[in-house]
Amino acid sequence: MKRIQSILSFFILSIAIVGCSKNESADKDRELPAITITSPVNNGVFSNGQTVMVTANLSDNKTISEVHVHISNNITNQLLIDIHRSPASSNYALSESFVAQSGIEYKVQVIAKDNSANENRASVVITVN
Numbered sequence: 420m421k422r423i424q425s426i427l428s429f430f431i432l433s434i435a436i437v438g439c440s441k442n443e444s445a446d447k448d449r450e451l452p453a454i455t456i457t458s459p460v461n462n463g464v465f466s467n468g469q470t471v472m473v474t475a476n477l478s479d480n481k482t483i484s485e486v487h488v489h490i491s492n493n494i495t496n497q498l499l500i501d502i503h504r505s506p507a508s509s510n511y512a513l514s515e516s517f518v519a520q521s522g523i524e525y526k527v528q529v530i531a532k533d534n535s536a537n538e539n540r541a542s543v544v545i546t547v548n
Contacts, residue, residue, distance in 0.1 A: 452479040452531035454541040461543040467521035475513040485532040493526040519547040
């Protein structure tokens with residue numbers, strides 16, 4: 420009887436291990452979203468009061484869930500503008516703008532996250548006369 424219980428316990432344990440050993444890491448999305456900032460160009464120079472167009476192409480192998488545009492003072496790191504979008508698609512054409520103020524060196528950063536929490540960042544720095 421003890422032998423049958425041991426065999427039965429081993430059989431049940433084997434089924435539990437096989438049933439729980441699904442390789443979830445093979446199914447996990449590890450690919451970062453791709454970001455190409457097309458405007459402004461890095462080290463671009465703008466005039467006071469000029470509109471700065473921020474455009475970028477973003478893509479992901481699955482779905483981009485969040486896009487953030489952080490425009491900050493590159494010298495003080497103060498966040499000046501914070502834009503959030505939720506494209507819910509695999510491709511997204513970002514188009515935003517802001518008005519440049521003289522004497523500020525801006526850092527324009529685009530952040531993309533996908534549904535698997537993969538995150539990528541791209542940035543450029545511009546100056547204003």
